[in-house]
Amino acid sequence: xxxxxxxxxxxxxxxxxxxxxxxxxxxxxxxxxxxxxxxxxxxxxxxxxxxxxxxxxxxxxxxxxxxxxxxxxxxxxxxxxxxxxxxxxxxxxxxxxxxxxxxxxxxxxxxxxxxxxxxxxxxxxxxxxxxxxxxxxxxxxxxxxxxxxxxxxxxxxxxxxxxxxxxxxxxxxxxxxxxxxxxxxxxxxxxxxxxxxxxxxxxxxxxxxxxxxxxxxxxxxxxxxxxxxxxxxxxxxxxxxxxxxxxxxxxxxx
Amino acid sequence: xxxxxxxxxxxxxxxxxxxxxxxxxxxxxxxxxxxxxxxxxxxxxxxxxxxxxxxxxxxxxxxxxxxxxxxxxxxxxxxxxxxxxxxxxxxxxxxxxxxxxxxxxxxxxxxxxxxxxxxxxxxxxxxxxxxxxxxxxxxxxxxxxxxxxxxxxxxxxxxxxxxxxxxxxxxxxxxxxxxxxxxxxxxxxxxxxxxxxxxxxxxxxxxxxxxxxxxxxxxxxxxxxxxxxxxxxxxxxxxxxxxxxxxxxxxxxx
DNA sequence: CTGGGCATGACTGCATGCAAACAGTGACCG
DNA sequence: CGGTCACTGTTTGCATGCAGTCATGCCCAG
Numbered sequence: 001x002x003x004x005x006x007x008x009x010x011x012x013x014x015x016x017x018x019x020x021x022x023x024x025x026x027x028x029x030x031x032x033x034x035x036x037x038x039x040x041x042x043x044x045x046x047x048x049x050x051x052x053x054x055x056x057x058x059x060x061x062x063x064x065x066x067x068x069x070x071x072x073x074x075x076x077x078x079x080x081x082x083x084x085x086x087x088x089x090x091x092x093x094x095x096x097x098x099x100x101x102x103x104x105x106x107x108x109x110x111x112x113x114x115x116x117x118x119x120x121x122x123x124x125x126x127x128x129x130x131x132x133x134x135x136x137x138x139x140x141x142x143x144x145x146x147x148x149x150x151x152x153x154x155x156x157x158x159x160x161x162x163x164x165x166x167x168x169x170x171x172x173x174x175x176x177x178x179x180x181x182x183x184x185x186x187x188x189x190x191x192x193x194x195x196x197x198x199x200x201x202x203x204x205x206x207x208x209x210x211x212x213x214x215x216x217x218x219x220x221x222x223x224x225x226x227x228x229x230x231x232x233x234x235x236x237x238x239x240x241x242x243x244x245x246x247x248x249x250x251x252x253x254x
Numbered sequence: 255x256x257x258x259x260x261x262x263x264x265x266x267x268x269x270x271x272x273x274x275x276x277x278x279x280x281x282x283x284x285x286x287x288x289x290x291x292x293x294x295x296x297x298x299x300x301x302x303x304x305x306x307x308x309x310x311x312x313x314x315x316x317x318x319x320x321x322x323x324x325x326x327x328x329x330x331x332x333x334x335x336x337x338x339x340x341x342x343x344x345x346x347x348x349x350x351x352x353x354x355x356x357x358x359x360x361x362x363x364x365x366x367x368x369x370x371x372x373x374x375x376x377x378x379x380x381x382x383x384x385x386x387x388x389x390x391x392x393x394x395x396x397x398x399x400x401x402x403x404x405x406x407x408x409x410x411x412x413x414x415x416x417x418x419x420x421x422x423x424x425x426x427x428x429x430x431x432x433x434x435x436x437x438x439x440x441x442x443x444x445x446x447x448x449x450x451x452x453x454x455x456x457x458x459x460x461x462x463x464x465x466x467x468x469x470x471x472x473x474x475x476x477x478x479x480x481x482x483x484x485x486x487x488x489x490x491x492x493x494x495x496x497x498x499x500x501x502x503x504x505x506x507x508x
Numbered sequence: 509c510t511g512g513g514c515a516t517g518a519c520t521g522c523a524t525g526c527a528a529a530c531a532g533t534g535a536c537c538g
Numbered sequence: 539c540g541g542t543c544a545c546t547g548t549t550t551g552c553a554t555g556c557a558g559t560c561a562t563g564c565c566c567a568g
Contacts, residue, residue, distance in 0.1 A: 095353045099346065
């Protein structure tokens, strides 16, 4: 849901509820609120320009998404994500994407479908050796497409739903690959490794090696965490990353 | 969410929204509605005795739970669960519970915590050799406790959330072990096997054998599907099982 | 000076009225 | 006779008013 909803922009939203949900998520992830902040309805009504009814529906949905926590006495607060949360969510993502990969490999997929993955992979190969920032951003988009395509091939709606429960966690989704200019060389090495894992994944799927595909996808997810740790060495970068205000990193442990 | 909410009864619900959500879920699973039925607000308002506002919140929550589907033009219909859905959700449950088992095994758990699992397992050992229906029902409860305890030990909120996305699927949760008087002997064999898997799981966790624990839990989940297939041979039983009206089973394929 | 109780304020949960959109039906035109 | 358009009824989405509850702060008494 997070993925599909976020493809809409705030303007194209048809209902007030959707508008409120998108705009609110945007506000939260942009750092407008910090973890623990109470989401009082009246100020938000004023700020978002929607009535209380759709706003409340949006709050309920964001609570289900995991960004908000319901208070016992009523009302919601912005949820906090600890480094342990991020690590666990990321590991879980690896498990689920690994399961997707296994499903695809075991079921056997027409070569035509695999070619879609291959194409994205080829595009990625073109950008990882370019050292400029724009190429990195393109990589993030392509990488997201690769993972989305993989999950799509699994043809398992429940798997997608389960993945939605972790992709809402900042820094735990495949497309939240954090970039750091200061660590460009180190990050680029990681991209090379990640690309190699993509290739191995495709090879495993093509050969219907389910267990291999699963394990590659798991290790692939762990690479994202590794990259996050590298970037965390330079605090300055993090300030600009969506979702930063929701996280609490213990010093250099993640 | 499904698990925690269903522990409350309709009466103890504090808010109208909660009351509507519990009662509605009850109505849907009890077969009062069939898949595809439209959940019109006004009739439900009359039936549940709550106003439209809390009812709509309940509908949103049930949609997120997976029991309802949102229509493009607005409104909700009762979702259909095909046998493929059930199989996939069950497989996914195995993956997630396997991950829970792996987490517990790898992290290493104090013997005191393992003893809780052991106790439930001991209680199960007492009931599986009794051939009466009451013992079967006790087994279902104990089995649910075993699985809940295992997930609790994993100490991973996201894992629990992800599991919630599959436990809402009829016949896919650990506690939805379907009983059939007609197939008592066959089902009892399955219980014996399941109990043996529980013991192996505890042993694997105690020995910190993560991969073994994970694979046992996966295979354990597949056993539930096997049992369902056995019970499906006798259609009569299914009529009384919660959630039956939401499912469409292809003949003897599941 | 401190602790407890009361009052006031704010905030949430709920109910209902209103408007817009969709579907269903009937009539009219080709 | 069939298709299309318009009208009507139903349904959802939204806005707002109201009441109950929780928290906060102040005042008074010990």
